[in-house]
Structure formats: structure tokens, C-alpha cells
Amino acid sequence: MRAAMDAPAPPPDVRTRILDAAERIVQARGVNGLTLESAAREAGVSKGGLLYHFASKEALIGGMLDRLAAFMAESFDGCVARQPEGRGRVARAMIAWAFGEEETSPGSEPLDRTAAVCLAAFHHDPALLDPMRAVTSRIKAQLLADGTPAGAALAILTSTDGLFMAHVFGLYHHTEAERAALRATLEALLEAAP
Amino acid sequence: MRAAMDAPAPPPDVRTRILDAAERIVQARGVNGLTLESAAREAGVSKGGLLYHFASKEALIGGMLDRLAAFMAESFDGCVARQPEGRGRVARAMIAWAFGEEETSPGSEPLDRTAAVCLAAFHHDPALLDPMRAVTSRIKAQLLADGTPAGAALAILTSTDGLFMAHVFGLYHHTEAERAALRATLEALLEAAP
């Protein structure tokens, strides 16, 4: 087929294109909107073509999650690496992660993508979240091992997760002042003596 | 009808029975498991009978959410009322609520119920979460108005929400010691001078 030939400069791997399409659909039309047909159409592939790459819907969602978990892990590691070394490094990274990338209010791309994909996975089969669990467990372990007192570390961990959840479900919104106050409080927890 | 009269202990309002059944299904078999037929069967009612009370699946889920939001609001208010008056009262209630100090009748069942129902609603139509948003927004407003510094109040709010999310999605587990440390940290935030 011609269309396959005159694709843009970086030849987008078909698998990747399907995964991207599936994510876009879940974000735009919700979990219901994700069907094999719609994903194939969005990716510019036939349904049969999609099924060639992902043998079932479950495999498709699993693929989305594996990729997302890898992205999250990498992103977090990068954030840690960018923090000065020393006690509380991971905790500071966590705060920077939660407050930094979330700048664009309702359109923060990685955040919404994460939420959408996780929700889709959880809906289909909670066990599909396992790769994500592995990542979060590792993050927690790192956080508890970097010298910050456990209480403070856990407060930071759960607080940023709560911030995330509130955003995903739109449970309540924070003003800039509130976000700043929260951030200051979390950072103050880092200063506490061990 | 006589039967309706001499059933003193369980007044089995059909509507309530259907709502209970639907919640049980969502908890046990996930969002997928909730169909009009399964809910009707579980409630001991025919599908037609169910549709008599809830004109559509959306109405059924909406009914679950309305009831749950009312329950949550009442439960939280009761928790606040049980705290000594004074500055930080609402924040203390929040902590007590989150850490299960409240005698929530059968174990931590309401927690799972909340999660299951909210997920079902979010899956069907995010707008259905509105009653829940109203409750959480009110709680946040109360929390910010009871004298606790904003940063501490928000840290407590987001942290307990994060605790909740981690539980719902099974992202990571906390040991008893970790829970105690986290709680101590949150309580220490309350002592900070305004």
C-alpha cells in the first residue's frame, strides 16, 4: 500500500503507532471508546493488522501498560539524577516530579496519559496493573532508603499521589497559592532532623 | 400486603436491595461484571423489575453514587463532631477518618465500596462523579477554614487521599510501622504554629 511508503521521516513502528492511537482514544473518548476497531482506525491500520500485532484486546492494553511503566520509571530516574546528591535526594526528586511536570493545568500530557491507561487497564483486569505496581514499589523503596525519616518520606509519597488522584478524578482543584503552600510544607518535612 | 408489614428487622426496600446488589457485584467481579441482568439476579428481581426502578444503567450507577456521597458526607461529619472543638478539629477528623479510627461497621468495607462505585461511575461517565466532587470540595473547604495552616491542611488532605488511592489500586503496601510513622508526621503538622 502506498500510504505505508510515504510515511514521515522517522518511520513510526506500526506497533508504536497502534499503542499511541490506543492511548489517544482512551484519553479522548474514555475507556468505552477503546475498541479494536477504533484503535485500528485511529492508527491507520485495519483491524486484522492490529490483531496481527496484538493478539487480543488484553494484549493491547498490556502493551500500553508495559510501555507506560517503562516511561514512568525512566522519567523518575531522570528526575532523581537531576537532583543534587545527598540525603533526601529521592524525596526532593519526588516533589519536583509531582510539581514540576504538572504545570499545564488540565492538559498535562504524561499525567493524563498515565491516568487514562491505568484506568483502562484496571477496568479490563486489575492484574494488568502489575508492571505499574512494580515501578511504584521500587520508587517507594528508594524513597525510604535515602535518609529521609520514614514518616516524612511517606507523607511526601502519599501526598503527591493524592495530588495526582485529585487531578485525575477532578475531585477538587488547587489554586496556585495552595499548591505553593503544599509544596513548602512538603519541603519543610525534608529539613527535619533524622 | 402483610409480608411487608411483619418484616421488622429487614425492611427490604427493593430499590435499596438493587443498589446493594449492584455494589456487591462491582466489588466482587469488577466493573465488567455489572450488567442490568446480573444486578437484577443478585437482587432477586427480574431485569424488567430493575428497569422499573432504574430506567437505565446510567440511572442505576447514578443512584449508587448519590447514596454513597450521602453516606460519605454523613460519615465525615460524624467524625468531625466526635473531635474536640478548637483549631485543627477538621484536620484531626480527617486523619482519624483516613486511618480507620472510625468504627466503620464491617471492617474497612466502606473504603472498598467507595472505590468500586466511583470506578464504575467514572468508567461509565465521568460526569457521574459530580455528587462525589461536591462532597470532597466541601470537605476541603472545611479543612482550610478550621485554622490549620493551608500547607499543613493540604498536606493532610492529599496525603490521606493518596493513602486511599494506593489502597484502591494496590500500588504499594504499608507496614504497621510505616502507617504509624506517617500518621505521626501528619499529626506533627497540626502542632505547627499558624
Add this chain to the structure above:
DNA sequence: GCATATGTACCGTCCGGACGGTACAGTCAA
């Protein structure tokens, strides 16, 4: 005091449509 009518609560069946998945024929690069 009886028959007819009306309203409420509920039941059982059916249908259109959508979805996941399969079968298979076609295409194109190597």
C-alpha cells in the same frame, strides 16, 4: 357487595447493535 376500572410493582422475552475474535484472500519486499 359486587363488578369494573385504574394504578403500582414487577416479570419474561425479544431485538438491534456492538464488540472481540476468526478465516482467509490479497499484497509487497526480499
Add this chain to the structure above:
DNA sequence: TTGACTGTACCGTCCGGACGGTACATATGC
């Protein structure tokens, strides 16, 4: 030619919802 890959036609199933019918209680007319 071959085999990786695509596209299409189709199947079985399931679900939401509509619909017509049943049982019974109360009301109404006579």
C-alpha cells in the same frame, strides 16, 4: 517464491433497553 504483513467479511455472544403481560391493591360506579 515465500513469508511477513494487511484488509475484509463474517460469526457468536452479550448487553442495554423496549415491550407486553401478570398480580394485586385500591377506587369507583351501581
